[in-house]
Amino acid sequence: MKHHKKRSLIHRFIFTANLVTAAFLVICYLAPYIDPIYFWPIAFFGLAYPFILLLNILFFFFWLIIWRRPAWISLFVIAIGFSIHRNSFGLNMPYNLDHKPDNAIRVMSYNTHYFRPMNKRSNDDSTKHQILELIKEEQPDILCVQEFYSRKRGKFNIKDSILSILDTKYYYVKKIIGDEYESTGLAIFSKYPIEAGKEIPFSSDKTDNTCVYADLNIKGNIVRVFNIHLQSISFQQQDYEYYQKVRDSLSTDRVLTRRIARMLKRAFEKRSIQAKLVSEAVKSSPYPVLLCGDFNDTPVSYAFQTVSKGMNNSFCQKGVGFGKTYGGAFPNFQIDFILYDNSFEAQTYKIIPQKLSDHFPVRSDIILKE
Template sequence: MKKKKLTLLDKLMILVAIAMAVGLICGVLAGKNDPRQHIVLAFFGLAYPFFLLANFIVLFWWVIRSRWIFSLATLVVIFSGWSTLIATFGLFGNIGDHQKEEAELVRMMTYNVHNFKPYGDKNTIEVKEKMLNVVKEQNPDVICFQEFYTRFKGPYDTVDSLMKLLNTSYYYFQPTMRSRTEAIGLAIFSKHPIEDRGNIVFEPGSGNESIYVDLNIKGNPLRIYNVHLQSISFEKEDYTYIDKVKEMDAPKVGSSKRIAKMLREAFKKRSAQVDLMKAHMKTCKTPYLIAGDFNDTPASYAVTKMTDSLNNAFVKQGRGLGRTYNGKFPNFQIDYIATTPDIEITNYHIIEAKLSDHFPVRSDLRLKSSKP
């Protein structure tokens, strides 16, 4: 059979394929290289989903052109980053039922509630009640809140509201900002007794830290880490600029440099915060899980390092792209639940409640009994 000659379009596509393959490989390498030493790779990690899509488009092109060698080469590139691929896109996960399938399972939930207000807006009682209804419908045994807001009395006393809603008196709230009438910070509510608690300060006054509680779940010890890693801290003007870029307006050099600088600093700070978390997690002598807002994507160094040696709930039971951010950027998965290997993850579900700038995430877990 006579071999088909490459057309000019095929040759141009080879150049595109090489560029997209390099981009994808760099995206995979981002998870293995600390941004404090390899900052450029961190940006490729952020763009990994786009490079992944581009490589699938390239693959489709080679298939319809019957260029099987090039098709195979593209497949090799795509699947060479298998761990990054399955952390980004899930195919065969189980979302579970509305209620727990078994009474002994522990329903874990994490929710960045953005101070119980819609993204970019002021607090409203209506939105706060809708968020609490989401929690009520899922009925978690343990829930981690980031950007948790409460007043000390009145309709915005969300601590009191949640204790009544979950029928529990077990909670730990650690404010990162506080006044005489209100406070914002991290919170964990549990239906099981809290035997110990503590916090890990990343940078005083930053609003980013981790808190943890040690629970007794029917005789089984379990530590819960609730973490809120460094955000990008975009201002309104940055989102306005991103919107203009999306609308194909000419990018401004000054605004682009500002955004790049903010991303760069956030990548580096998250790396340092992950170091603190991993050091603390090493001291834990019981099964544990970590949940919260990592503010980074599955291909990133922060997420890869944090979940290293742990069971990532999305990898085990997630479906689709796993988008948990309801804001403008980065519009990907940035909220996570991960457990030690001795905890079984039976399902994973993202509740697409467009209230906060994050979607809540829920998993049902089976603990390995420590009883004889």
């Protein structure tokens, strides 16, 4: 009798935990639609989405094995979020990723971390060389680079190196920080003629977080290509060290926890404003739109939902498996995207598993419809 009562209490506890976890997953589904400027804590649920989804999957299988009736709770909650799951998990069949279809435009987006190794601020010839070799191997027709770095001359004249590698003369580089000797910013390289380029600044601050576009003449059709870099969290070394400490030993510090929460809140709110600016620029484009960039936010976020509204996501159309494009110390999620309007159709999508930057490059072969 006592054993039966004890087991009943354990089941009740697990059932209650399942209900709470299911409710959290529903809140995750709301995160892309609630502006963090008005209620910023909702954005944390977007970040936690993969872990909360995993818990619900575990609960489902637990009840399926132990007692079938409650299994429907997590199954139902998982099922109603199908459109959310599609943005994070590529549900397509595997195929030949390296074959470029005829008439396809190979688009590549890459946050290169200034062509330096992760967690380093100094120039590194080896990393720069490996990134350039990767670009040479992929041969994108359109290359969008975030955290672009180049010098005017010498072995770190990366602009001229990329032009030579791609055998083109067409580029648009927006210098954000720097001087006549060296600078950083955003860049668009193209094998097609560029007729115009412009920046859509996010603020007056000196930061590489901005948006640029270039109008490309692709076989007589003008296409507007956006390259965006939304607000970074701007973690410092102490923040990464603290995150590592919490992950390894579950040891927390109130002051540092509040500091990180403030930084995340600030980034959520700034990305909200920036995403609206990008969305308006995309809507006002007189030409078909391709949009690439580092969103610094996941598919389950207000920033992604705002920018991608009315657009197609190449990962959803052709991606396979879990989309992880960030390889830094913070949780590894998909934060780099290639989007396009209905004038295009994706044929391939690939996350290139080369850990040279804190981001993995992504590329997609896209056809411009007749």
